[in-house]
Amino acid sequence: MSNYTKEEIVKSVPQKGFFGHPKGLFTLFFTEFWERFSYYGMRALLIFYMYYEVSKGGLGLDEGTAASIMAIYGSLVYMSGIIGGWIADRLLGSTSTVFYGGVLIMLGHIALSIPGGLTSFFISMVLIVIGTGLLKPNVSNIVGDLYAPDDYRRDSGFSVFYMGINIGALLAPLIVGTVGQEVNFHLGFSIAAIGMFFGLITFIISKKNSLGLAGRNVPNPLTKSERSKTITRFVIGAVIIAVLLAVTIPTGILTINGLTYVVSFLGLTIPTAYFIVMYRSKKTTEVERSRVLAYIPLFIAAMVFWALQEQGAIILAQYADKRTNLDFAGLDIQSSWFQSLNPMFIIILAPFFAWLWLRLRSKQPTTATKFSYGLIFAGFSFLIMMIPAITSGENLASPLWLLLSFFLVVVGELLLSPVGLSTTTKLAPAAFASQTMSLWFLTSAGGQAMNAQIVKFYNADTEVVYFGILGGVAVALGVILLVLSPKIQKLMRGIH
Structure with a gap:
């Protein structure tokens, strides 16, 4: 299998054609715009589809169960990125992996568009989880392939790409x-499927003349013997899983609730194993070990942050549907529309934060300080929801409270998420550079793995305590991180 040099890849890509960027950025x-459109469109409806009564077109699940499923769904999507990275690195290359991921995502949305009850739902869940894991990490890798390492347009190109993600996420709900x-849920899911279809068509038609060799490399291809062993292990693993499911599901040993515990366990143990392996590896130097130790509290803070942020599509979605006045200022608001607030605020605020860090230069806060502020803002986004929970009583709350809550958590996200990506590349041991980036995405998987258990405690009677405890814990951890930030900075060994 061909292995092209970076120079060969960049030369094969038309370097002009999309607002001064390489043609492949279009x-x-x-592709990512339509993929995010399909994913966030589906996600805006999913929790309502799960707990609405069958007579209203839903599945009729218990609200707590529906909330837990939403959490493990999100957790598995981020965990599956590890599989997508491995397949691209060892089997197919990023471009082919993106295509097959898009096909699986589209099939998953088609399965949801068919009124097949829980069977269609779980089939769609498996297809979308695997498909997103194949597509999402690899489409970003191809963006990187478009530019030479020293190309001044590189950061700007990723900013344009990130904007496509958020525009898709804004319009979809x-x-x-x-x-x-x-109209009905299944027609909505059909539109999500059509969105992914448009993404695939865009990718197929334009990649030949715009991507060149980008994403074609297989950096560490399997040898013939390794390929044979991998296929054997895959088949054996698939058979074992099939047998376990065939035995445990009919007998009631494995329930939806039991599945949430399994995913929660994996979401916390996989990152722990990563840290142990990196720290104890002979390939990790003394300085790198110190940086790994510095990364651990940042990782924990990010997990807690994402646990709160991702509840915007779970608990706050329920709050919008059940506890919010949707007839406001002459507008007939749909509860799903609130899922557009997060990308809308990111589009508005991201340029300001980019300008702010450039303006402050060396005077900007340290990484740990930014993380602590991000966590504190996330905490306040929950604490603020105690006010309508207390004052509204049995009356419906103003939608402005949700608007404020989403605004606060986005401020926290912009303090933490881009900084986390940048810091991960700086603190990663050289021998584990790519794997550490996968580890960063596990902060969201771990946060949502925790959510699978936490969200079970939410209902109208517990909402004041629920928002208060989670918000208070986040603020307290943010303050602790702020106090520890000088020690963390010292462990980073020269990394700001």
């Missing part, structure tokens, strides 16, 4: 959510 921008709630 392909990847719209407004379109898919409206159709799903005003």
Whole structure:
């Protein structure tokens, strides 16, 4: 299998054609735009589809169970990125992996669009989890392939690409959510499937003339013997899982609740194993070990942050549907529309934060300080929800409270998420550079793995305590991290 040099890849890509960027950025921008449109459109409807009564077109699940499923769904999506990275690195290359991921995602949305009850739902869940794991990490890798390492347009190109993600996420709940709630859920899911279809068509038609050799490399291909062993292990593993499911599901040993415990366990133990392996590896130097230790409290803070942030599509979605006045200022609001607030605020605020860090230069806060502020803002986004929970009583709350809550958590996200990506590349041991980036994405998987257990405690009677405890814990951890930030900075060994 061919292994091209970086120079060969960059030369094969038309370097002009999309607002001064390589032509391939157009392909990847719209591929990811449509993929995020389909994913966030589906996600805006999913929890309502799960707990609405069958007579209203839903599955009729218990609200707590639906919330837990949403959490493990999100956790598995991020865990599956490890599989997608491995397949691209050892089997197919990023470009082919992205294509097959898109096909699986589209099939998953088609399965949801068919009124097949829980069977169709779980089939779609498996397809979308695997498909997103194949597509999401690898489409970003291809963006990196478009540019030479010293190309000044590189950071700007990723910013443009990131904007495509958020525009897709902004529009999806407004379109898919409206159709799903005003007409029926399955038609809404059909629109999500069509969105992924458009993404695939864009990718297939334009990649030949725009991507060149980008994403074609297989950096560490399997040898013939390794390929044979891998296939054997895959088949054996698939058979074992199939047998276990065939035995445990009919007998009631494995329930949905039991599955949430399994995913929660994996979401916390996989990152722990990563840290142990990196720290104890002979390939990790003394300085790198110190940086790994510095990374651990940042990782924990990020997990707690994502646990709160991701509840925007779970608990706050329920709050919007059940406890919020949706007839506001003459507008007939759909509860799914609130899922557009997060990407909307990111689009508005991201340029400000980019300008702020450039303006402050060396005077900007340290990484640990930014993380602590991000966690504190996330905590306040929950604490603020105690006010309508207390003052509204049995009356419906103003939607402005949710608007404020989403705003606060986005401020926290912009303090923590981009900084986390940058810091991960700086603190990663050289021998584990790519794997440490996968580890960063496990902060979200771990946060949502925790959510699978936490969200079970939410209901209308417990909401004041629920928002208060989670918000208070986040603020307290943020303050502790702020106090520890000088020690963490020292452990970073020269990394700001």
